[in-house]
Amino acid sequence: MKLAFNYLLKLKSLPRNPCHDVVFETPLSVTKSEPNLVANTFEHFKNANISLIIIDNLHVQCPPPWEEHNITVDISLTKQNKENTSEVAYQKEFFRIKEKFSNRYTVFTDGSKLEEKIVxxxxxxxxxxxxxxxxxxDGASVFSGELEGIALALTEIKKLTNYHKNFVIYSDSLLALQAIQNKNFKVIDIRRLYNLIRKFPPYVHISFVWIPAHDCRHPGE
Structure with missing residues (x-):
């Protein structure tokens, strides 16, 4: 079992390994009649409260410079002067933008510090x-938390591409969206996001939209 643990942890950090998608993208189940080592090991990870999501890739390559990505970044709300703009005005602008993306599947993401821990x-x-x-x-930054929230969204969106073609991700991190917009591949987490995006079918389009913290949140968030 220790060898299985070590193998899966290593494999999770190497997404370019030919076995990576076979192991982590294939639905697995634990049955008595057909024991499955990988599925059983996943159960042990779950019981030990070990999240495979937080494992960093050892070799996260930059996407080729000629590669096109079917995404857009909308930070138009930054044109509003926050000191002179009321929450009601922000809400009005947000609903205008929301109407613009009303035909898209919506996701809200966030990264924050709670009791010295980044979630x-x-x-x-x-x-x-x-x-x-x-x-x-431990030691991660709020910026990394914001990008991880977006990574969680993209990972889940991939499962929905058979049902939806257009998605919008709302984030209150201007730095994160600017890093995505500028393709700041010096940041490993930005490379990770683009490597997730490039796996989507060509018909999928994703819009990233900035919203001010706490001013334009969805009621259920």
Whole structure:
């Protein structure tokens, strides 16, 4: 079992390994009639409260410079002067933007510090039961938490691409969205996000939209 633990942890950090998608993208089940080592090991990870999501990739390559990505970043709300703009005005602008993306599947993401611990989450208003959340390793920054929240959203979105083509992700982290917009591949987490995006079918489009913290949140968040 120790060897299985070590193998899966190592494999999780190497997404370019040919076995990676076979192990982590294939539905597995634990049955008495057909024992499955991988599925059983996943159960042990779960029982030990070990999240595979927080394992960093050892070799996260930059996407090729010629590669096109079917995404857009909307930070138009930054044009509003926060000191001179009321919450009501922000809400009005937010609803205008929300109307613009009304035909898209919606996700809200967040990363924050709670009791000296960084946590990340992705919330799906249309399907609240899909809520995803994780705690980052000790010493992680809020910026990393914001990007991890987006990674949680993208990972879940991949499962929905058979049913939806257009998605919108709302985030209150301007730094995170600017890093995505500018393709700041010096940041490993940005490379990870683009490596998730490039796996989507070509017909899928994702819009990232900035909203001010606490001013434009979905009521269920």
């Amino acid at each position: 990340a989450a992705a919330y799906f208003p249309e399907h609240p039961d899909r809520l995803k959340a994780t705690r980052l390793r």
